[in-house]
Amino acid sequence: MRQWPRWMSAVALALGASLAGSGVAFAGTTLTVAAFPAIDEIVRSALPAWHALHPDVEVKIVSRELNDHHTAMTTALSTAKGLPDVMALEIGYLGRFAQGTGLEDLSQPPYNLSRERGRFTAYAFDQATTPSGAVLAVPTDIGPGTLLYRADLLAKAGLKETDLTASWDGYVAAGVKLKAATGAYLLAHARDMKDILIRTGLQPGEGLYFNKDSRPLVTSPRFVRAFELARAVRRQQLDAKVTAWSSDWTEGFKRGGIATQMSGAWLAGHLNSWLAPGTRGKWRAAQLPEGAFAAYGGTFFAMARHGDAARKPLAYEFIRFMTTNRAQQLAAFKAQDAFPALIDAQTDPFYDQPLPFLGGQAARRDWRAAAAHIRAFPVHKQDAFAREVIDTELDKVLDRDKDIAAALADAQRLLQQRARR
């Protein structure tokens, strides 16, 4: 019975709050921001600073799980109903949405965002730019790729960091020694090897799977080498055969069963906070092997072309507040490991601080350097399908010993058929 009055007062509070909220809404404007975790948290913690600048503008955050959010945005854009004023977009979906005309072109007046390209990490800005020069979103956080490795396991096997990073063949050879000396797998899945290698050595103008004339590129040496190295990893039993975010993957990190992981710099934060906090101090971060630079994820803010015209200036103002404001970008970095896309925010002394999780290494400096080297490549509307086809063919090579040339030829044929749809 003691719960009862508390429950009542909670209802009363909620009622009061919603009444008060609606009162403010009448007085000023309410911006709707649609986001997913942890961008919703970042926006929420930015609100006090925003209200200091715009006391009469309320911000309503609509938060959904990553996939649900993007499905909801697809539906909202396709019907032009229920559009938020500002939407957060993950890079994979931005590429997809960029195929259509649903997003506001920010290169046009009054925004003229193209002039400010130099303020952002180049590759992230280019990812938001279409071949015709339209800028459809503003980058807010980036995922510079890094090689996280267990220094203690490496030492046990008598290996140095350069044994991992000098070349891809050296990386695999080091994996053999690691496995023999410590029993740990070199990496979570042989697919990770393919994923990074197809992202290295792209010719100018080439996309990941297609060139600009929609011709599939999957029989090129880039793919052959990626498949060969993935197969070498599997044949020597160097991968744990677990996919990212599975419980076996997490366990692998906790128990030291997986010695290295290529990922975005943000993974170090996740490992520290919840994936494997017990391994603090044992990890180090290196640049990816053989001078490879790649992006793993990234977030953007965009506006819908058919959004409420009256609120567009204010919505853009909010996007600028989140993306071009040094203090705000740094706050998101400190709280949520959201690596700033804003170059001005990358000069803070925070970058030189040692990271206890990485044994005191000042890894943020390396990640900043990596970010400057990453290049954006054009996206193709069949990229999602191409990825599926390539993953399938790689499975056949890894699990059923299918010939690599035959596998890639099969993939090429499937992609050719779909390329011009």
Add this chain to the structure above:
Amino acid sequence: MSLRLPPTLRLSPRHAPYALLAPFLLLFAVFGLFPLLFSLYLAFHSWEPTSGLGAMHWVGLDNFAFALQDEWFWKSMRNTAWLAIASGVPQHLVAIPLATFLHIAFKRWRNPMVGAYFLPYITSSVAIAILFSSLFSTDYGLINLAIATLREIPLLGQLMPQAAVDWLNDPDALKPAISTIVFWRYVGFNVVLYLAALQTIPPDLYEAATMDGASRVQQFFHITLPSLRPMIFFGVTLSVIGGLQLFEEPFILTGGKGGSDQAGMSAAVYLYRNAFDFNDFGAASAMSWLLFFIVAALTLLTNRAFRRKDD
């Protein structure tokens, strides 16, 4: 004393049926008819959904031509056929004898027994997914544990797989795993159908047969089975339609992807992925209409197969 409405508010018998049907018709129009027509319209268009409804372009039969030439469409159709047969045929082969057994062996406890078999049919698919993911787990699953135990038995052990089966990741094992779940889920539904039909067979037929010296097995094949024929037709039709539209079980079990080598990608899963993962709503709609025509044709064939010769 009864409550009577004033005459002006009363429905005339002529209009009452329409008024009473209206809620259903309205909901059907919004959630049934409209999507149906919209998908038909989409099947003849190419559409980039994020550009808005105005971005549809008429492409004629292109989507259908593409679907018919698409290797993965046919692969998904073959998967569907495999899964439909492997899960559908055993459903009936088990449900008919099982229903007969329940009919004969149980009197007071019949309904609780039927309820137990019917339970999987009304269980939420999420619960089923969690249950079977753990049952089919490679290292800790009960199914592999049972196989490992059977392996110890001489002779029978030879027939068992010699290593732990990776049910959900090995393309060869995924289809049997999905079929098992579908079988488990729908066999009870068929038992209920057949039990209802069994109760309509006049008992004097069995009495007469017993007097003539017919055995239980003879009675089953010469009385029960022929009398069940209309219900078998109904049950098989439902299985054909349900089997070809199979979506939930493979979708949930493979995380919405269709599994390694797309071994668990049914036609319905593939067309869903075409629309929502690969952004090709036109091709997805065309495929769904092709699937509809195949379902219709097979239903017609089932009808032919079960038609009585004297009809």
